[in-house]
Amino acid sequence: MLDSALYVRVASRHSATQSPTGAALRNSDCLGRSTQHTSLIEIRHESQSLAYCVCVDKRYGKDVLGLVSKTPVPILPVCFAEIGLVLECPTSGWVGAIVELQKGPEGWAVCLEDRKNRRKMFLLTDPLLLDGQRVRLVRQGQDQHARAPTPSLTASGSIAVQGKRASIARGSRIWVEGKQDAELVEKIWGDDLRVEGIVVEELGGADELLAAVQRFAPTNDFRLGILLDHLVPNSKEQRIADEVKRAFPQHVLILGHPYIDVWQAVRPSTLSIQAWPVIPQGQDWKTGICRDLGWNEDTSATWRSILSKVTNYADLEPSLLGRVEELIDFVTQ
DSSP states (O other): OOOSSOEEEOOOSSSSEEOTTSOEEOTTOEEEEOOSSOEEEEEEETTEEEEEEEEOOGGGOSOTTTTSOOOOOOOOOEEEOOTTBEEEOTTTOOEEEEEEEEEETTEEEEEEEOTTSOEEEEETTSOEEETTEEEEEEOSOTTTTTTOOOOOBOTTSSBOOBSOOOOOOOSOEEEEESHHHHHHHHHHHHHHHHHHTOEEEEEOOSTTHHHHHHHHOOOSSSOEEEEETTOOTTSHHHHHHHHHHHHOTTTEEEEEOSOSSGGGGBOGGGGTOSSOOOOOTTSOHHHHHHHHHTOOSOHHHHHHHHHHHOOSGGGBOHHHHHHHHHHHHHHTO
16 A cells, blocks of 8 residues: 655656556656655566665654664763872762872772872772863873873972862861961962862951851851961960860861961071071061061062062971961861
């Protein structure tokens, strides 16, 4: 039974030939309609093939190979497993930088080191995320393990993160007393803090610290790390810190350096001086320093000069380095 409205026109091999039924076949004659099934019809006369007609069933649409619906397989972006690249495992929550590439019994794997220097191995075929997006890790060469470059470091001495944008800011914060202190923290730890999503805010002074912390209302998800100037026993700063600690014993950490000013946290050798001069009590410390060392008495300009000579953590005193690292660990727990 012929039905459907699809006509197929072909040319007969002769200009006028009788079909088996006696009908004349001429060029551009319609030899038939499509049937309900796709088929190839041969028109013959006296054992001679005259023409062929392909009949297509419209119920299949234009793509006869698309009879089975298949879910498309997502194509993952390719990412080279380079030293320093920060990846995340969505199942375990592990976040770390690639520090090593090894071949094991199950195939090639990367070693991810987190900011606390803990290490964990992951296969290249494991589901790993770069900037929150699943990627397919590949090696650049067969001998990449032997030729792995020495990872570059940030100013704080951490492994530099390659190809990672700044993270969305967390709820936790680090407050740093003083504008110049905050600038120094940004210069040395800025790269680390952006990866961790930690915002550093300048604290104008410590006198109203308890009220400021109460307004912040710290919790386990909104921790607060505070760096104070000249935090030494029996000082005003120590009494203020103790008051805040009693009110918020779990979610606030207050640390400080023993220096009168953050300038002293810069190693004298970094500035090509023998030592920081001792300024008598009652005198403005920065003004006295500039006078004794013959520096510009514009303390803002002098600070910019000092800061320009600080390039990495080795230019700072350990007593400041340790305190800032401890604060970062606290707010990223």
